[in-house]
Amino acid sequence: GENVEQHPSTLSVQEGDSAVIKCTYSDSASNYFPWYKQELGKGPQLIIDIRSNVGEKKDQRIAVTLNKTAKHFSLHITETQPEDSAVYFCAASMITGGFKTIFGAGTRLFVKA
Amino acid sequence: DAGVIQSPRHEVTEMGQEVTLRCKPISGHNSLFWYRQTMMRGLELLIYFNNNVPIDDSGMPEDRFSAKMPNASFSTLKIQPSEPRDSAVYFCASSRGELAGGPGETQYFGPGTRLLVL
Numbered sequence: 001g002e003n004v005e006q007h008p009s010t011l012s013v014q015e016g017d018s019a020v021i022k023c024t025y026s027d028s029a030s031n032y033f034p035w036y037k038q039e040l041g042k043g044p045q046l047i048i049d050i051r052s053n054v055g056e057k058k059d060q061r062i063a064v065t066l067n068k069t070a071k072h073f074s075l076h077i078t079e080t081q082p083e084d085s086a087v088y089f090c091a092a093s094m095i096t097g098g099f100k101t102i103f104g105a106g107t108r109l110f111v112k113a
Numbered sequence: 114d115a116g117v118i119q120s121p122r123h124e125v126t127e128m129g130q131e132v133t134l135r136c137k138p139i140s141g142h143n144s145l146f147w148y149r150q151t152m153m154r155g156l157e158l159l160i161y162f163n164n165n166v167p168i169d170d171s172g173m174p175e176d177r178f179s180a181k182m183p184n185a186s187f188s189t190l191k192i193q194p195s196e197p198r199d200s201a202v203y204f205c206a207s208s209r210g211e212l213a214g215g216p217g218e219t220q221y222f223g224p225g226t227r228l229l230v231l
Contacts (some may be wrong), residue, residue, distance in 0.1 A: 032218075043206075044222050046219050100161060102158070
């Protein structure tokens with residue numbers, strides 16, 4: 001089955017710096033890669049996603065890149081702000097008679113003011 | 114749109130008691146997922162339904178756990194009997210599901226139920 005590895009587990013950056021979180025997946029059949037942000041006491045919320053027919057997608061300060069050959073995808077946050085502090089999860093999904101999504105272990109991001 | 118609704122938000126119970134968690138997915142979504150989140154194991158998929166039918170329950174820890182989806186707007190996750198190691202945050206999520214051969218769709222998570230079994 002699919003396996004998603006996420007690094008680093010913890011990331012601390014200074015406000016204004018960039019943050020990069022990297023994930024790898026194992027199953028080449030995966031074709032949808034969402035990123036979720038989870039704030040304390042809340043459920044994960046989608047912040048950006050990318051499909052396998054696209055190599056890069058950007059939404060304001062957030063961008064995601066996908067390398068299908070290497071089975072890598074990454075989240076880039078530029079000009080980080082204290083409110084970006086949260087746990088971020090990458091995930092990989094494939095069509096298997098439903099939408100089973102496998103999540104990475106999460107990255108706890110601290111943005112220091 | 115009210116989003117995914119879960120109840121209760123918090124549950125404290127004693128070992129051996131039955132626990133029932135409830136979920137109302139977003140209207141029009143036909144896939145529903147139950148997850149468990151702990152510090153040690155992260156976010157684990159327990160079971161998911163498509164069009165009210167259980168598709169994959171391989172993540173259900175053991176026979177003490179059961180889930181039902183009697184209709185498109187309601188699902189339950191039951192633990193009987195509960196044990197202290199079941200203490201976790203349980204999330205329900207829903208998605209629109211398959212669209213004419215399209216890729217997987219975004220899952221929308223509820224606020225979770227924080228369960229503590231003493």
